[in-house]
Amino acid sequence: MTAPSSDIVLERMMALHPKIIDLTLDRVWRLLAALDNPQDRLPPVIHLAGTNGKGSTQAMIRAGLEAAGKRVHAYTSPHLARFHERIRLAGDLITEPDLIAVLDECYAANGGEAITYFEITTCAAILAMSRIPADYTLLEVGLGGRLDATNVIDAPKLTVITPISIDHEQYLGNTLAKIAAEKAGILKRGVSCIVGPQPDEAMEVIEAQATRLGAPLIAQGQHWHVFPERGRLVFQDENGLLDLPPPNLPGAHQIENAGSALAALRHLGLGEQTCEAAVTGARWPARMQRLETGPLVDAAPQAELWLDGGHNAAAGQALGAHLSTLPARPTHLVCGMLNTKDVAGYMRPLARHADSLTAISIPDEVNTLPASETANAARAAGLNASTADSAIEAVTRIVGETPHARILICGSLYLAGHILRENG
Numbered sequence: 172m173t174a175p176s177s178d179i180v181l182e183r184m185m186a187l188h189p190k191i192i193d194l195t196l197d198r199v200w201r202l203l204a205a206l207d208n209p210q211d212r213l214p215p216v217i218h219l220a221g222t223n224g225k226g227s228t229q230a231m232i233r234a235g236l237e238a239a240g241k242r243v244h245a246y247t248s249p250h251l252a253r254f255h256e257r258i259r260l261a262g263d264l265i266t267e268p269d270l271i272a273v274l275d276e277c278y279a280a281n282g283g284e285a286i287t288y289f290e291i292t293t294c295a296a297i298l299a300m301s302r303i304p305a306d307y308t309l310l311e312v313g314l315g316g317r318l319d320a321t322n323v324i325d326a327p328k329l330t331v332i333t334p335i336s337i338d339h340e341q342y343l344g345n346t347l348a349k350i351a352a353e354k355a356g357i358l359k360r361g362v363s364c365i366v367g368p369q370p371d372e373a374m375e376v377i378e379a380q381a382t383r384l385g386a387p388l389i390a391q392g393q394h395w396h397v398f399p400e401r402g403r404l405v406f407q408d409e410n411g412l413l414d415l416p417p418p419n420l421p422g423a424h425q426i427e428n429a430g431s432a433l434a435a436l437r438h439l440g441l442g443e444q445t446c447e448a449a450v451t452g453a454r455w456p457a458r459m460q461r462l463e464t465g466p467l468v469d470a471a472p473q474a475e476l477w478l479d480g481g482h483n484a485a486a487g488q489a490l491g492a493h494l495s496t497l498p499a500r501p502t503h504l505v506c507g508m509l510n511t512k513d514v515a516g517y518m519r520p521l522a523r524h525a526d527s528l529t530a531i532s533i534p535d536e537v538n539t540l541p542a543s544e545t546a547n548a549a550r551a552a553g554l555n556a557s558t559a560d561s562a563i564e565a566v567t568r569i570v571g572e573t574p575h576a577r578i579l580i581c582g583s584l585y586l587a588g589h590i591l592r593e594n595g
Contacts, residue, residue, distance in 0.1 A: 177267055180274045181254060181292070188287045194318035198286045202294045203323060205280040209294075209301035210323045214244060216308045217435065218324060220316040220354045221333025223485045224367065224428040227420055227455050228333050229309050231432035235449030237262060239441055241306040246296045246321070248289070248313045251457055251480070251588035258296045261305045273299045289313050293320040315343050317356020330357050330364040330386075331435055333428065335373040336485035337513065351376035358386045363438060366390040367431040389434055397430030399423070404450060406433045413443055418450045421459040423496065424489040457587035459493060465594025467580075470563060471570040475500065475577040478591070480584035482508060484516030490581065491520035501573045504528040505565040506549070506582040510540045517582065518552035525579075528554040529565035533586045545582075562590060 188198075203210055217232065219225045226247055236243050245259040258265040265273075277295045293313070300308055307328070312319045335351050343350045351373035358364055358380050366377060368391045381388050389395065395408035399417065404426060406413040413433065418425040429450045436446055457480035462468055467476055481490055494502060504525045508514050518528075530545035540548075542558040549556035559565035562580060569576050580590055 177254060177270045177274065180271055180278065181288070184274070184278060184291050185288050187281070187283075187291065188285045190287065192289070192314060193287055194315060196318055196320070196322065198284070199290050199294060199320045199323060201284070202277065202281050202286060202291065203297070205282070206277065206294065206298055209298045211325075212301040213297065213308045213324070214300075214305040215328035216310050216324045217329045217331065218310045218312070218321065218327045218357050219331040219333065220312040220319075220357045221331075221367065222336045222350070222354075222483065223481075223489070224333040224424065224431070225311055225331070227425060227428045227453070227458060228331060228367070228431045229311050230420070230453040230455040231418070231429055231449040232435050233259075233309055234452035234454070235432065235436045235441060235445045236307055238448030238452060239445045242304065243307050243309060244300040244303070244305045245309040245311075246293070246300070247311045249584055249588075251584065252592045254292075257292070258299060260299060260303045265299060269299065270295075287320075290320045297323070312354075312357065315353035315356065317353045319356075322357055325359070327359060327362055329435060329438060330359065330362055331367075331431055332357070332364060332369075332377060333367045333431055334485065335369055336483060337516075347372040348376050352380070355380040358384050360384045361386065363387045363389055365431050365434045365438065368392065368427050389438060391427070391430055391434075395430060395434045395437075397426055397433065399426055404429060406430060406446070408434060408437055410437055413446055415447050416451050418453070420453055420455055422489055422493040424492070456591060457584060459490075462590075462594055466563060467566050467590070467594050471566050471574075471576075471578065473574045474566075474570050476566070477577070477579045478587055479579060479581045480587035481581065482512050482517065482583050484513050484520075487517035487520040490579075491524050494521070494524040494579075497577070500575070500577045501526050502577045502579065503569045503573070504554075505531060505559075505562055505569075505578060505580045506545055507531045507533040507542070507586040508540045508545055508582040509533070509536070509538045509585065510544075511538060512540075512583075514540065514545065514548040515552055518549055518554060522553040525554060527569070528556045529569065530556060530558045531560070531562055531565055531586075533583055534561070534589050536585050539585075
């Protein structure tokens with residue numbers, strides 16, 4: 172079968188429910204029951220939620236577990252270039268025939284009932300992972316936690332909550348406390364939870380929910396600490412101190428993500444060699460990823476081209492902090508964002524680190540913010556902004572004036588996916 176076959180099945184699933192996001196678990200429980208409850212047959216689950224860093228943290232945990240010889244399933248979203256990226260079965264991306272088969276099976280079992288795209292594809296991932304032996308299942312929340320389609324595991328091995336910030340307010344609430352309550356919905360009675368650094372308002376909610384459920388917290392700043400020191404990463408918990416190389420994923424914020432991953436691995440009883448592999452062996456595309464091949468690189472052979480999919484205020488702060496650590500070089504942003512995001516909050520931390528911003532609309536994305544509106548928001552944030560019709564036009568224009576520029580394409584995972592499909 173050819174690659175477009177699964178795309179056709181996925182397109183058919185989009186028509187099953189008019190809303191892209193409609194948070195409830197009723198439809199998921201119904202379909203899982205029709206599939207004979209595959210969620211009850213998964214290998215031990217590590218369930219991850221949070222606003223920022225859950226994908227990077229999952230990647231580090233997976234790198235550590237696999238270095239220890241463990242077979243690991245992993246589920247993440249959204250995908251960048253191909254849907255298959257969402258589902259790893261015992262370390263390998265799901266194959267095209269297997270994906271088609273499991274999607275068709277879920278579509279038939281659903282019987283034409285209303286169900287969202289994310290819900291039915293999550294059920295498909297769970298079904299696929301339930302049929303292949305593995306030592307662990309890494310399950311990443313799509314949105315929120317309490318009513319997310321992944322929140323169907325009665326007794327996970329471990330839960331993880333990465334940093335929480337304001338995002339998806341239209342679905343989760345407009346305060347940190349409300350958002351934290353949704354994220355804390357993954358906590359389960361008696362199951363330990365690794366908690367990354369949190370604002371006080373969010374931490375209070377997590378602690379209250381943990382107390383109600385008797386869920387032990389293993390929290391940054393209380394039970395473990397992580398920090399950079401002389402170019403190294405230092406992690407300390409009740410088991411002692413680790414002196415490790417820095418994370419291979421770039422950015423100071425990856426120190427905190429590494430801390431959560433290391434705390435998880437230590438809780439699972441894994442040693443220093445596994446922990447080192449976690450921070451040095453993780454791979455996670457579109458997180459300050461250097462582009463090495465493709466038409467954009469060909470158009471700018473003397474420039475540095477980077478790609479980042481961060482898209483909220485906290486991601487903007489992390490990106491700005493990372494840019495401040497790089498060697499001095501003219502830095503230009505090529506930015507496309509969704510119309511559901513806090514564009515001003517994302518851009519303000521970047522303004523003092525960039526010489527210009529060229530705004531583009533995200534190709535083939537119905538919820539893209541028009542380039543003109545992105546440019547207006549950039550100007551309001553203090554950036555010298557213009558528009559272009561495409562990323563290649565923007566890059567060509569930048570290097571026409573500054574051949575050795577540092578160019579960062581940023582603002583959305585959907586834009587990042589488009590760039591990687593064209594420049595993979």
